[in-house]
Amino acid sequence: MRNKFPKSGNSQIIEESNPSLNRIKLYAIISLFLIIIGSGISYWTSERIGFYTSALIETQDILQRTSELYASILERETNLRGFVITGNENFLTNYRQSLIDAQKLLDKLKDLTLKNPVQQKNLSDLEKLINERVMVFEQTINYYRKNGSLDGFVSQLRVGNALSGYRDIKEIVRTINDEENRLFVERNKSLLNNINALPFIVGLISLFSISVGVITLFSIFHYNKVQKLAAKRIKNYQEQLQEQLYLLDDSNKELEQFAYVASHDLQEPLRKITAFSDLLVDQYSEKLDEEGDLYLNRITAAANRMRRLITDLLEYSRAGRISEEETGEIDLQQVIDTVLEDLEIAILEKKAIIEVEEFPKVIGKETEYRMVFQNLISNALKFSKPGETPEIKIKCSLADKKEIDEHTQLDGNSKYYKITVEDNGVGFEKDYSEKIFAIFQRLHGRDAFEGTGIGLSISKKIIEKFNGVIYASSQPGKGSVFTILIPIIKKNTTKV
Structure with a gap:
């Protein structure tokens, strides 16, 4: 005091x-x-x-x-x-x-x-x-x-x-x-x-x-x-x-x-x-x-x-x-809507088609989750294929037990939301699925795509801070899928 x-x-x-x-x-x-x-x-x-x-x-x-x-x-x-x-x-x-x-x-x-x-x-x-x-x-x-x-x-x-x-x-x-x-x-x-x-x-x-x-x-x-x-x-x-x-x-x-x-x-x-x-x-x-x-x-x-x-x-x-900023219940639906409003000009310029499912509330900080989704969605817009309309699908479901057990840093006895951000962009080789989360890591030259290679590393730190994981899968020319596993809010129950 x-x-x-x-x-x-x-x-x-x-x-x-x-x-x-x-x-x-x-x-x-x-x-x-x-x-x-x-x-x-x-x-x-x-x-x-x-x-x-x-x-x-x-x-x-x-x-x-x-x-x-x-x-x-x-x-x-x-x-x-x-x-x-x-x-x-x-x-x-x-x-x-x-x-x-x-x-x-x-x-x-x-x-x-x-x-x-x-x-x-x-x-x-x-x-x-x-x-x-x-x-x-x-x-x-x-x-x-x-x-x-x-x-x-x-x-x-x-x-x-x-x-x-x-x-x-x-x-x-x-x-x-x-x-x-x-x-x-x-x-x-x-x-x-x-x-x-x-x-x-x-x-x-x-x-x-x-x-x-x-x-x-x-x-x-x-x-x-x-x-x-x-x-x-x-x-x-x-x-x-x-x-x-x-x-x-x-x-x-x-x-x-x-x-x-x-x-x-x-x-x-x-x-x-x-x-x-x-x-x-x-x-x-x-x-x-x-x-x-x-x-x-x-x-x-x-x-x-x-x-x-x-x-x-x-x-x-x-x-x-x-x-x-205090950690508490965050409405991810509101966070994503805010990010899409911030990226409105980029979306209109690309004529992108974005599908968003209903999202739940999670534990965290609104500002940091906004950074995560802004990085993922802006990357999907940035790395779109020339001459093709970008299509981005943002989905949320319950993660199955097998997928949770694949990540040793997760609690196998807890439940997690599975959030995916999928695009139809240029994609990348499978060998780079871990390297892209390293700070200042770039898969393309500056002449091909703008950026400094820091967004995904920040997103990884934020997700891991709230006891979750983030990983990516992709193939060249077939788009990418970024997956986030984040804990479900535990509801307090009282036994009578």
Whole structure:
């Protein structure tokens, strides 16, 4: 039990402590301020990139639908000509369908340009011209059906009006496209400006992080200095010194937990940066010059390296550190759902199919089990076969007695859950089934697959910590199966 501070003592020591304690508070406020600024800049930049990316996609959609609308107008006139030349009613069927398609496209364009009054007016004028032209078409059809030809219907005035109407429609379509192309160039320029600022922002955040570390070191230095001074002068303050050491230990543990949360939250903006960079490469690489491609590739590479560095260092530090999180009943179903949400972007990118059975509760720590399943599922996504949809099956059942007895470290008198994570990826040779759990063990070169080879070793330590085992089986080209045997929660029973 910790001792309380003595209520009386040398007032000189207390007075000498206050300036340093106030300095520590100041350092803490500065650190918090730097963290808030860095997070705010990162969030603002990611939001701006997301906004302009969505705007570019919307502009491209409008241009495509406008082209489809113009093609539908041309198809309508072609079908009408076919009818009046041949008298075949099939041309009219296609003509009616083109009317329906054109109206749908027009309505969709109106919805997409609701916030653009210029385009709304252009679309309104276009719809008016289309309706006027359709009225002429209907008169032509009725006259042809009644008389069997267009003799007496076609005149120089009607021909002139038809050509004029077609030119007006073509001109409005060109005006709509010009407006969207202008918006596209403007939005693309804004997007590139935000992307070009990313290296500076990443550097700024790194500078903030280093500053926070330096400030924290200064805080600890002054803190220890005060305590050593108190210990030398008065033995009566030994209890106070011990209490301060306890507080310092608590502060360090809180800082470790804070570092984990901060590092974890940094992953999401990095994923967005990578996703949007990949989107720019896929959709706009042809519109960027050589220098633009170089900058974009550097941004993507830097974001990927930072994400891997944060993840690997964080997991490595946690693997050798005692956690304050209490051991208790953990809902594995909730843990897996959380992991799948965290990996949502990777799953969508791979178009992976994931099947998850119902899972029970086990004894452990939620954070550590989340690390285990995140490593296993992310590996299944990473080592998928090129050109083939990844299929991952996560199952849970009761382990049979024979399988339990195969592992001498397990209690043969206890019951265990058998959890399997099966994939259809590249697989590996049977000889590597034990080696893959060694730290920094890689079966593939860095050029083939990303990673540092630490995830499975951490997973093994966590499972064994809770009296379980984890092992793998695989064949090259036929996928892998990772199996976990974990004890079933023993229910307390009372005999009457």
